[in-house]
Amino acid sequence: MSQVKTELYPRAVRGGGKESGAYANARRVLIAEIISGGTGLILAIFIMGHLVLESSILLGKDTYDSVAGLLEKTLPIAQVLVFIITIAFFFHFVYASRKIPGKLSSRRKMMELGLSIKKSKGRWSQPKSDIEHKRHLETSLWIWQVRTGMTVLALGAFHLFLVMWNIFTTMGFAGEAGLAAKISTSRVESGLWILYLVLGIAVTAHFAIGLYRLAVKWVPDIWLKRKTAYIICNMLFWLFLILNIAAVMGFTGKLSLL
Amino acid sequence: MGRTLTFRIFRFNPYDEDSVSRIQEYQLEEVPRLNIFNALNLIRDDQDPTLMFDFVCRAGICGSCAMMINGRPTLACRTLTSDFSSVIELFPLPFFKLLGDLSVDTGVWFREAAERLESWIHTDEEFSVNETEKRMDNELANKIYESDRCIECGCCIAGCATANVYPDFLGAAGLNRIGRFMIDPRDERSNETWFELVSTYEGIFGCIGMMACEDVCPKSLPLLDTFAKVRRLMLGTGLSGKK
Known part of the structure; x- marks a missing residue:
């Protein structure tokens, strides 16, 4: 009578060990998550450096050329990096887009739900209830990440191709090869400024939302509060947005800090 | 009036x-x-x-x-x-x-989720009514209680865009439940077992991280912390689990 059998609670059905198919599948899912997040982080860090270095045009063409020379002639960083970034770019596209629902109706459903919760904040005028009414933007924000991601895919692929073309051939802009203010300026002035502006805005929004999402996913609240992460990423967005617009204006000669 | x-x-x-x-x-x-x-x-x-x-x-x-x-x-x-x-x-x-x-009807879904996650203590130890209960560290007991506060109202699932699109997704309630058993020392399931169970698109890596669940949770459960912990445990297990 003292020993109670616990057959109500059966043994784990799972647990096939490391050789099992379920384990291999779980590893595949984890690796996909690491690749999508990892390439995203690499690209975000790259793009911040890219935008900072590119805005050296605001300090004059000579400064830009010396920075470009450092990255191209002193050390062949640009030539190597353009390939690495292109590979990371397409890997990120393939792995990060796996969570986007394929059907338009599903994406609409997500947007509708996100907006419904977001807008409910305005429909609760006097929060006297026990339940804390938190602001929720992120479901609709994620849809914007998808939209900006698709914009970056189209325009970024074109930009990467153009940069590769310009680094390795003299065909195209200003009759020169490599990184130089002359080539960049002629690219922007040939009417592509609109492309760079749209690409810049899209990529800034995309990486800021993406970094925030990485922080939310992997860093617990006790290390970095979600609100703090949101504020940091919001500041990054506005900072790099202004920097990007200023740089495009710098290339067209409309803005210079000197 | x-x-x-x-x-x-x-x-x-x-x-x-x-x-x-x-x-x-x-x-x-x-x-x-x-x-x-x-x-x-x-x-x-x-x-x-x-x-x-x-x-x-x-x-x-x-x-x-x-x-x-x-x-x-x-x-x-x-x-x-x-x-x-x-x-x-x-x-x-x-x-x-x-x-x-x-x-x-939230009940059918929650029962199914509990069965899929096998959310009960898995142990080989025979239960004896005559013995006194084993002591647990107060801090740990409080941590388990934080996840146990879930009342299964279904708000997190209803507010989750992923769950609404992929019906197999376990959602915040399911993942919170599994996080609770992961930190419970009485559950003898190994990290490898958790890995098979949760490192899936129905589990933790189906989550996009929009956190509507945390924002709408009427009980203000620390869902973000729980998920981050589960993710990092999955990362550690998956990377160390090389054959």
């Missing part, structure tokens, strides 16, 4: 072939400290006995009265009408099976 409230309530009975989904309006005089749950009872008692909605405890413990209140999934019993302008819109929770009007 208080304001006159207008309730716009979703009406549909899936078991009645003649029923058409529609929005029906009800008027009600507001009294001080009136909550949605009491308002619904007043409407049912005085105006429309056919109105269907769920409740049990009236105190935010049972999780039955979750519904979409002005576009947000939350508990009717803990929401005061004074929070709103005079128009209040009530819809049933999405995702779950509709039983009629505002009533949905």
Whole structure:
């Protein structure tokens, strides 16, 4: 009578060990998550450096050329990096887009739900209830990440191709090869400024939302509060947005800090 | 006298072939400290006995009265009408099976999730009624309790865009539950077993990280912390698990 059998609670059905198919599948899912997040982080860090270095045009063409020379002639960083970034770019596209629902109706459903919760904040005028009414933007924000991601895919692929073309051939802009203010300026002035502006805005929004999402996913609240992460990423967005617009204006000669 | 409230309530009975989904309006005089749950009872008692909605405890413990209140999934019993302008819109929770009007069946889904996650203590130890209970560190007990506070109202699942699109996704309630058993030392499941169970698209890596679950959770569970912990454990196990 003292020993109670616990057959109500059966043994784990799972647990096939490391050789099992379920384990291999779980590893595949984890690796996909690491690749999508990892390439995203690499690209975000790259793009911040890219935008900072590119805005050296605001300090004059000579400064830009010396920075470009450092990255191209002193050390062949640009030539190597353009390939690495292109590979990371397409890997990120393939792995990060796996969570986007394929059907338009599903994406609409997500947007509708996100907006419904977001807008409910305005429909609760006097929060006297026990339940804390938190602001929720992120479901609709994620849809914007998808939209900006698709914009970056189209325009970024074109930009990467153009940069590769310009680094390795003299065909195209200003009759020169490599990184130089002359080539960049002629690219922007040939009417592509609109492309760079749209690409810049899209990529800034995309990486800021993406970094925030990485922080939310992997860093617990006790290390970095979600609100703090949101504020940091919001500041990054506005900072790099202004920097990007200023740089495009710098290339067209409309803005210079000197 | 208080304001006159207008309730716009979703009406549909899936078991009645003649029923058409529609929005029906009800008027009600507001009294001080009136909550949605009491308002619904007043409407049912005085105006429309056919109105269907769920409740049990009236105190935010049972999780039955979750519904979409002005576009947000939350508990009717803990929401005061004074929070709103005079128009209040009530819809049933999405995702779950509709039983009629505002009533949905969350039970079947939660039972299924519990079976899929095998959310019970797995141990080889024989239970003996005569022995005293084993002691547990207070800090750990509190941590387990934080996840155990979940009342399974279904607000997190209804508010989750991923769950609404991929019905197999275990959602915040399921992942919170598994996080609870992961830190419980009495559960003898190995990290490899957890890995197989949770490192899937139905599990933790189906989550996009929009965190609507945390924002709408009426019990303010630390879902973000729990998920981050589960993710990092999965990362550690998966990377160290090289053959």
